[in-house]
Amino acid sequence: MNKEEIYILSAKQISMQQPLDEEWMEHPLYPSEPFVRALNPDFKPYIPPMEARRMGSILKRAIAVSVEALRNSGLVVSTDNAVPSVDAVITGTGYGCIENTELFLDPLCREGENLLKPTCFMQSTHNTIGAQIAIRTGNHGYNMTYAHKHISFESALYDAWLQLRLKKIGTALVGGHDEMTPVFFEILRKGGIFGQGAEVCGEAATAVVLGGGKAVDSKQRLCRLAGMRILSHFDTETLNVALQGLLVGAGHTVDDIDAVLCGVSGNPSSDTLYRSEISRMVGEKPLLRYKHIFGQSFTASGLGFYVAVQCLKRGFIPDFLYVNEKMQLSGAPKCLLLYNRGDGHSCSLILLEA
Amino acid sequence: MDAAPVWITGSGVVSAIGLNKRECLAALLAERSGVEEVQYLQTSHHEFPVGEVKLSNEQMRKRLGIAPDALTTRTALMGMLALQEALQEAEVSAGMLPETAFISGTTVGGMDKSEQYYLDFLSGESHMEYIALHDCGSCSEVVAQHFGKWAMVTTPSTACSSAANAIILGANMIRCGEAEIVVAGGSECITKFHLNGFHSLMILDERPCRPFDATRNGLNLGEGAAYLVLESAEHAQRRGVQAQALLSGYGNACDAFHQTASSPDGEGAFLAMKEALEMAGLSPQSIGYVNAHGTGTPNNDLSESHALRRIFGSQLPPFSSTKPFTGHTTSASGSIEAVFCLLAMRNGFIPSNLNWSQPLEEGVVPVTVTRKAGLEHVLCNAFGFGGNDSSLLFSKPVGR
Helix, strand or coil, rough: CCCCEEEHHHEECCCCCCCCCCHCCCCCCCCCCCCCCCCCCCCCCCCCHHHHHHHCCCCHHHHHHHHHHHCCCCCCCCCCCCCCCCCCCEEEEECHHHHHHHHHHHHHHHHCCCCCHHHHHCCCCCCCCHHHHHHHHHHCEEEEEECCCCHHHHHHHHHHHHEEEEEECCEEECCCCCEECCCHHHHHCCCCCCCCCCCEECCEEEEEEEEEHHCCCCHHCCCEEEEEEEEECHHHHHHHHHHHHHHHCCCHHHHCCCCECHHHHCCCHHHHHHHHHHHHHHCCEEEECCCHHHCCCCCHHHHHHHHHHHHHHHHCCCHHEEECCCCCCCCCCCCEEEEEEECCCCEEEEEEEC | CCCCCEEEEEEEEEECCEHHHHHHHHHHHHCCCCCCCCCCCCCCCCCEEECCCCCHHHHHHHHHHCCCCCCCCCCHHHHHHHHHHHHHCCCCCCHHHHHHEEECCCCCCCCHHHHHHHHHHHHHCCCCHHHHHHHHHHHHHHHHHHCCCCCECCEEEEEEHHHHHHHHHHHHHHHHCCCCCCEEEEEECHHHHHHHHHHHHHECCCCCCCCCCCCCEEECCEEEEEEEEEEEHHHHHHCCCCCCCEHHHHHECCCCCCCCCCCCCCCHHHHHHHHHHHHHHHHHHEEEECCCCCCCCCHHHHHHHHHHHHHHCCCCCEECCCCHHHCEEEHHHHHHHHHHHHHHHHHHHHHHCCCCCCEECCCCCCHHHCCCCCCCCCEEEEEHHHHEEEEEEEEEECCC
């Protein structure tokens, strides 16, 4: 068991950075407001305009970013499909389709229980995202959605990782999707959920294609998913045991970790905990961040995963990702640890290797 | 593929027909439905019968020993009641929780509070603490934390197949060696949000629902929670607990047809049942009972009938939908009906498909009178919006 190697075949994003490419690595956009919406690509190549008009942002972005990830995965396109097929479509979303939820909830609460729009309700369910991806890519495979706060993306990744190791599936499309409306952001800010301190809230759409073992063309491998853990209680000892297990399983020691990518966001209380927990786990290592240019959301960690994959693929980490620019790697990164502690309810540890 | 069955060493359930397994069993045997006029939900839609859990939130708090001012939601309270029964039966102590994973499916999450306080949220002046409970994951966290610290907690959210999918994830974790014990299922309360949502889709019946009947005209909403304790055989044997049943196969497939409607040929349902059978290494003939998804909507039941025909041919095993007892408990239905399947296997009976009188177009006829039957293997279907179709295959432990 556990001998199946799992590779990342492609990774794409839509966020507050230029969509669907890696322009941010050269020219990052820095947010200047506490809430910044995603930059949408032109959806015409992905969705007929008539249909797109009836769709919430989260669905349009999820379809576009998933199709791009599938097209770039190097997987073979069957004759009757426009994009390559995968064995599983697994989605993470913290709040789900919040635009349509609001469009249904607002009149329900203001005007009462009549004349409510079925389209908004149909699109308010979390698994609308995965269902739309499946419908549009003709995928009858395993379809699953997770909605668990800051580890929504990791839960989806974990499901894929388990099934790839069990060889129940050979390929998977894993996504992390959250949209945000100005009204809902205001509620969350006042409720103390997001936008605390210098934290900038954003929107996330990440799509990653994973493949298991020998079936995967070696030229197409961006990096290897060496292992992962999700924990729901994480005192120092639990974290250290989990990290040790992760490293041993991947055939590594703590010395092999080149840098730690973490979710510091400008929220002073969680940023402090990030630093202390990481230093207790791995000692002094270069610390990387991404939320200052991608923003905070329940599935921001999906964007973090994408960032780490791109850095490993290119063998270079842009200066602006270092928390402390004086503590930089000299060579190409070979092994990155990703640590997401969310709001303290759950955390995830992911080991990626070039 | 290595398909060693996963053991089920405990289960718990709360639904309109009972607050635990004993009460639910009695109602199933007595053919006593819990679907009636709305009593607890604050709604103007009294024309639609519903399957509510027969307790107010305050009564649930009291039973659980939760302070009146502690933040919680109805979905979380029902989840705690069901989880308590499951943990007790499987003899899972608080000391074991840090090694135990909790997978709890839900879709409405804390919507009962959000719809109550939405206008307060907008003004930002009161009840802001409840926004922290709006999302699905918070609901699972609140349930989990009532019992202690767990190894891992996560939340599948695939509408009406959420709880079945939670069980699938849990089983994969055990088979992969990532966990030795996982508690999986789901919880969902009725909210105005989805009562009105289903109403806007025109799939609620003003009469008691009639799954697989020619006159069926929609579903009745229900609510509840149920969990199964899943365990590796080695782990259960080490601590000396018995298997109530085995999870010997499961399948999840996507209909990929329409956001809320099922395909005419039931492709997703067919693939899910086929996968479950293949994984268990069983022929369709070995299935003694199918607990159908059978919502009572014209579309679901016809599509599911086609899928059943495609799997079983003319030799259809006895099948029924238990939704006339409980209403459609949406995200929790997969685990509530799984517990009903375990009760049926354990007590040797097939629950009746209440309210049935005339065969539908496809001509399949459900079991309409509760009857005795020795059951070795049963299939339990749960299908969700988005064509999210799952099927679980339970088997009687050898020698029981």
